[in-house]
Amino acid sequence: MSTRLTIKEILAKTTAHFKKYELQTPRLDAEVLLADLLGMERIELYVNFDRPLETEEVDQYRKRVIQRSKRIPVAYIIGYQEFMSLEFKVNDQVLIPRPETEHLVETALEKIESLTKESLQVVELCTGSGAVVISLAKQLGELAVTKEIDYVATDISKSALEIAQENASKHGVLEWIEFLSGDLLVPLEDLANKADLLLANPPYIATEEWEQLQPEVKREPELALKAGEDGLEFYRRIISGAESVIAEQGLLGLEIGLGQAEAVQKLLLDKGFIEVEVIDDYAEIPRVIFAKKSS
Numbered sequence: 267m268s269t270r271l272t273i274k275e276i277l278a279k280t281t282a283h284f285k286k287y288e289l290q291t292p293r294l295d296a297e298v299l300l301a302d303l304l305g306m307e308r309i310e311l312y313v314n315f316d317r318p319l320e321t322e323e324v325d326q327y328r329k330r331v332i333q334r335s336k337r338i339p340v341a342y343i344i345g346y347q348e349f350m351s352l353e354f355k356v357n358d359q360v361l362i363p364r365p366e367t368e369h370l371v372e373t374a375l376e377k378i379e380s381l382t383k384e385s386l387q388v389v390e391l392c393t394g395s396g397a398v399v400i401s402l403a404k405q406l407g408e409l410a411v412t413k414e415i416d417y418v419a420t421d422i423s424k425s426a427l428e429i430a431q432e433n434a435s436k437h438g439v440l441e442w443i444e445f446l447s448g449d450l451l452v453p454l455e456d457l458a459n460k461a462d463l464l465l466a467n468p469p470y471i472a473t474e475e476w477e478q479l480q481p482e483v484k485r486e487p488e489l490a491l492k493a494g495e496d497g498l499e500f501y502r503r504i505i506s507g508a509e510s511v512i513a514e515q516g517l518l519g520l521e522i523g524l525g526q527a528e529a530v531q532k533l534l535l536d537k538g539f540i541e542v543e544v545i546d547d548y549a550e551i552p553r554v555i556f557a558k559k560s561s
Contacts, residue, residue: 337481350401359425393419396430472497527552
């Protein structure tokens with residue numbers, strides 16, 4: 267790459283290069299990588315199309331292009347991902363937060379407002395980067411919700427919990443959230459029948475589906491994605507143990523994968539949960555399930 271390439275020229279070359287590697291969003295990837303490198307918003311690239319790049323900028327960008335060509339996710343290259351209008355640090359120890367998971371947070375916000383108790387216990391399993399519980403705490407804090415809310419988040423990966431704690435500190439909610447290391451419900455012995463809202467975006471990729479995933483996704487932690495032959499392993503484990511953790515009339519909220527709504531509904535009903543509600547995402551795909559613990 268020439269040291270005097272302009273922003274417009276280098277984006278065009280990089281987009282063409284990424285197309286050869288059959289990346290799904292070549293232009294977007296090229297723009298995000300460059301905008302982050304230059305400390306700009308993507309829209310600013312267009313305003314500065316004719317700006318020549320310095321030698322050091324070209325060299326640094328080339329390294330990023332090589333990484334992306336190796337199918338390393340953009341979020342891992344730049345070190346963060348936006349979720350619920352907040353920036354979350356990510357690396358290859360945590361799942362990259364997806365836009366569809368925002369439906370879990372948005373529905374949880376609605377449910378919390380509808381709960382009549384003045385003091386609430388909110389728990390998230392498989393917290394990863396902490397995006398769900400941190401977004402929830404941040405939003406409720408900004409809304410000045412009058413309820414007193416305690417948050418607990420668990421993850422089996424200590425590396426993930428370190429990232430989650432960094433993100434919580436960055437967004438000013440670290441003192442509100444207790445992060446516990448352990449497998450699913452195991453660290454929650456002290457919360458027997460106390461959780462008013464139990465949330466999880468657990469692994470839900472079936473073995474056969476795993477083989478068909480994009481190379482980028484396979485670079486994310488298998489621990490946060492793979493869920494046995496049918497993709498329901500973690501739903502079974504969570505739902506079977508949730509009743510002992512959730513308070514009377516408390517709620518369980520789960521993100522689900524494509525085509526899993528009916529099976530997860532059945533698991534919930536078989537365990538005696540009531541008022542099972544399936545919420546679609548913006549593509550009208552069943553994405554979130556909420557259910558109430560029977561009294």
